Amino acid sequence: MLSDILHSIQAHRDHEPTVISLGQIWVDVMIKVPQFPVPGSFISAESYSRSVNGSFAVLEAASRMGAHTELASVLGTGPWSDMIRTALAHANIRHTGLTNKTVDNGSRLVINDGEQRSFISAPGAEVHTDEKTFEHVHPKTGDVVHINGASLMNNGATAVAEFISRPECAVAMRDFQIVFNPTSMVSTVNERLFEDLVLLHPIWSLNRQQGRAIADRLGIELDESASMRVDGGFDESMSNLCDSLAEVLRAPVVLRAGSRGAWLREHGKQTEHIDGFETKATHIRSAGPTHTGALCALLANGWNLESAVQIANAAASLAISKNINGVPQCPTFDEAAELVKKALAELNAEENNLNNYYSFSSPAPRRSALHSHSIVSSPE
Numbered sequence: 001m002l003s004d005i006l007h008s009i010q011a012h013r014d015h016e017p018t019v020i021s022l023g024q025i026w027v028d029v030m031i032k033v034p035q036f037p038v039p040g041s042f043i044s045a046e047s048y049s050r051s052v053n054g055s056f057a058v059l060e061a062a063s064r065m066g067a068h069t070e071l072a073s074v075l076g077t078g079p080w081s082d083m084i085r086t087a088l089a090h091a092n093i094r095h096t097g098l099t100n101k102t103v104d105n106g107s108r109l110v111i112n113d114g115e116q117r118s119f120i121s122a123p124g125a126e127v128h129t130d131e132k133t134f135e136h137v138h139p140k141t142g143d144v145v146h147i148n149g150a151s152l153m154n155n156g157a158t159a160v161a162e163f164i165s166r167p168e169c170a171v172a173m174r175d176f177q178i179v180f181n182p183t184s185m186v187s188t189v190n191e192r193l194f195e196d197l198v199l200l201h202p203i204w205s206l207n208r209q210q211g212r213a214i215a216d217r218l219g220i221e222l223d224e225s226a227s228m229r230v231d232g233g234f235d236e237s238m239s240n241l242c243d244s245l246a247e248v249l250r251a252p253v254v255l256r257a258g259s260r261g262a263w264l265r266e267h268g269k270q271t272e273h274i275d276g277f278e279t280k281a282t283h284i285r286s287a288g289p290t291h292t293g294a295l296c297a298l299l300a301n302g303w304n305l306e307s308a309v310q311i312a313n314a315a316a317s318l319a320i321s322k323n324i325n326g327v328p329q330c331p332t333f334d335e336a337a338e339l340v341k342k343a344l345a346e347l348n349a350e351e352n353n354l355n356n357y358y359s360f361s362s363p364a365p366r367r368s369a370l371h372s373h374s375i376v377s378s379p380e
Helices: 056-064 079-090 156-164 191-200 208-218 234-249 288-300 305-321 333-359
Strands: 018-021 025-032 047-054 068-071 093-095 107-112 117-122 144-148 177-181 203-207 253-256 262-265 272-274
Touching: 018 056, 018 288, 025 079, 047 056, 047 079, 056 068, 056 079, 056 093, 056 144, 056 288, 079 093, 144 288, 156 191, 177 191, 177 288, 203 208, 203 288, 208 234, 208 253, 234 253, 234 262, 234 272, 253 288, 253 305, 262 305, 272 305, 288 305, 305 333
Parallel strands: 018 068, 018 144, 025 107, 068 093, 144 177, 177 203, 203 253
Antiparallel strands: 025 047, 107 117, 253 262, 262 272
């Protein structure tokens, strides 16, 4: 589905909504090698680069898409922390969290041979958290709080658990939105914390692998028969997965699928497929954080979820084509909107040609595949 959502008027707000991330940030050291070395051997790298990762990619995307952004998690002191602070300043992201003056932020070694990657993590200040870490975080009306699954894999779980247990975070009480993107290692999350997250009813933003991991954790039996067909049945299996997750979670689910776009299921509605945009996959890191960050920014700026997903699809596609050293670079809102506009123009031209053809030969076929291209009014 591709909808015309680009001629909307921003709603007036007394407070400028902000994307607040509780996620952790570290530095990735990425090394490209011709092949993985065997133990005890020596090998020369083809390339070497460093970049700030973790929830930074989400916040950077949100900032690029026009939202006010804040990092609420812990930063340390040292060379990695300095690099992170410089990146935050360059991306107009405010650090409102605590500073640990005794330890540097962590790093992660990423070894890539062009086909597969291996990771070696060395955590730092970002995991030095406790129940008081997010005492200063008090979201206001219209804000979007981002929670990353990586924060649930270590001591960060204590801080997140304390935050989501507040009365103001309860579904019936909160006037802000929560977006949670898990990792495929969700099976290691504490049972009580995972249950609390489910009861929080956030917007779940996840890819196929993460979706299957969540389904396994929830005991959902998936129908994989579609994927056994000659055509692969990818679309059908994604729709079924999105359906199953949303039914059990009873919360909005955004199931990302790269250039195929995303499947969206909002509570009480039918699952719908929102078209993606073709792009050449030349990146090393996933564009998932870009999609999630763009989604958070658009929600903070008043767009409804369906429209936000559509523009986030465009942002993720452009981020891949704009990658630097394999790291996707999120575009601006105007650039993402222009891609949507171009796709709509091409779609309308195709429909007009189809209608003109059938007007001279036979009655036009029913537009069952095109009826969903109606205008979605947003922002709300």
